[in-house]
Amino acid sequence: MDVIVRPTEKLSGEIGALSSKNYTTRYLLVAALAEGTSTIYYPAHSEDSDAMRRCIQDLGATIVEDDEKAVITGFGSAPRDVAELNVGNAGAVLRFLMGIAALSSEVKFVNTYPDSLGKRPHDDLIDALEQLGVQVEHHNGRLPITIRGGKPKGGRITVSGEVSSQYLSALLFLTPLLPEDSEITVTGDLKSKVVVGQTLEVLAQAGITIEAADDYTSFRVPGQQSYKAQVYTVQGDYPGSAAVLAAAAVTQSDVTIRNLSEDSKQGERAIIDVLRTMEVPLTHENGNVRVQGNGKLKALEFDGDTATDAVLAMVAAAVFAKGTSRFYNVENLRYKECDRITDYLTELAKAGAQVEERQAEIIVHGRPEGVEGGVEINAHYDHRVIMALTVVGLRSRQPIRIKDAHHVAKSYPQYFDHLQALGADVEWVK
Ligand SMILES: O=C(O)C1=C[C@@H](OP(=O)(O)O)[C@@H](O)[C@H](O)C1
Ligand SMILES: C=C(OP(=O)(O)O)C(=O)O
The missing domain is CATH 3.65.10.10 (Enolpyruvate transferase domain)
Known part of the structure; x- marks a missing residue:
């Protein structure tokens, strides 16, 4: 199954974070x-x-x-x-x-x-x-x-x-x-x-x-230890939510995600600080993250290893930032579902982003004016590539088609439903 992502100016509404x-x-x-x-x-x-x-x-x-x-x-x-x-x-x-x-x-x-x-x-x-x-x-x-x-x-x-x-x-x-x-x-x-x-x-x-x-x-x-049977509660997932927050950051938006704990041990909660550094209007109180995006972002430098599964979403936001962003210490992104440096940047470049790779770095020359889009994206079996390219598609001039977008279900099967509920123009096609 493919997904068509069409330019979407506004996102608004509230969703509960998926479980970690x-x-x-x-x-x-x-x-x-x-x-x-x-x-x-x-x-x-x-x-x-x-x-x-x-x-x-x-x-x-x-x-x-x-x-x-x-x-x-x-x-x-x-x-x-x-x-x-x-x-x-x-x-x-x-x-x-x-x-x-x-x-x-x-x-x-x-x-x-x-x-x-x-x-x-x-x-x-x-x-x-x-x-x-x-x-x-x-x-x-x-x-x-x-x-x-x-x-x-x-x-x-x-x-x-x-x-x-x-x-x-x-x-x-x-x-x-x-x-x-x-x-x-x-x-x-x-x-x-x-x-x-x-x-x-x-x-x-x-x-x-x-x-x-x-x-x-x-x-x-x-x-000689033994595991004890216990009662556990799973917290909300920052890596998946990072993509939704990035989508809110690059559009005119008023989006709230519930159940994202402020004191979580997930490194990907850094998406909050990264978006703040990029000057995206945002609050985080009582587990609710609210982004009131105006589409304006500022470039930043970031040690990606501290938030490995959110880097692709951050990069997608940086595609529309003013200035050049650098995500360093990210070599191990090459050993994930695909090579998340070479393969991901190939797809971003197809969509019109201006990006450069180093062995352990992603460099993004931001285009606040938007990117052209109008292309077919290879998902490379990678849920995070799919989520991040969707963010880019929302602010492209022409729709993009993400091939085999069903691989999003590796971690976030309801991703496109959540985006649709927020008003994104995304559509599943065979
Ligand atoms: O321990 C885990 O559950 C994970 C560790 C990380 O992998 P690496 O340690 O290979 O970076 C992360 O990217 C992966 O999604 C989940
Ligand atoms: C890399 C990931 O997962 P895993 O290493 O568990 O396949 C991921 O969820 O982004």
Whole structure:
């Protein structure tokens, strides 16, 4: 399915934020790793969170769900034997479960998105699991991957943080269940460090003790721990909401998003400060973010690694800013659903944006006068490319057509419904 995005001058109205993807995947996982019954209020419903639901059920968890909550009875430290797991296109789900698969005798992760997740590297996690004596069969560090657990004991593990924080998070979920204590040392410059804070927050809520160095370069994890069954509530999602806020910022708008907590550990809450720095009129009170956009934005410089999943939305806003914006420290955007530097900038340039890439930077020469549009966009299987190009399309002179826009459902299936409710001229077409 494609989406046609037509120029839209005004957006107004109020929506509730979607539920956080990162917290949903984590709560589902820790609930599965507990032996009792946990309740998760307001879990996300999207392809990635459904992938975690499907896989933990395959591994022996039961889930009973209604509109408001998921009630999960876990398998504890003993996942059921399963021949294959299919994580769809979900990177975090894959990496977290590669860790947990070390508790099973043999699990094969299949490759259903050869042109997206199938291209992403997992070498650093494979290397760390091998240090625990786990056997891993892989294709040059990529899917399909078979993990043969063989009862790892724990001990000293070194993991690189250079490419993704998800490898470290995977080890933090696994090691508390091992018979011996573990010492994890992180080498290189840890990317997406803030997301590790979300992992530690959820582990603590699940009753797990971990001693973390302040800079996250080392962790001491006592072994023989057990995850406690708990009641969790999923907060609103900043990365997805960032795209809606960017849309409000580039149009004449009065848009409110509810349920975005001011003290969230999501790094992508930086969208608020970024838009403020860009001089977008905005308030954030009692979890309500209200943007009263006038279409005028000022360029900025920003360390993108602190808000990795909101960078594409920020860049889309910068396309219409006065001046040149620079998003630096973003090399790991190259290892996501697509190469979010080269592929994304190719699509932005097609739409008429003036952008430049460096190995670890995105540079945007803003065009306050708008861009031409009138093109077909390749989504590159990437929900965040789809959301960000939609923002650009709203302020293009000619409509743009985003091919295969259904991949937005990886994290935000209701994205276009939300935009339509705010008055955006967007339409699904076959
Ligand atoms: O741990 C997680 O849930 C995630 C970590 C981040 O990935 P990287 O650590 O690879 O940047 C983020 O981009 C992804 O959407 C979710
Ligand atoms: C990169 C993302 O997800 P993942 O790494 O879990 O596939 C994302 O949601 O933008």
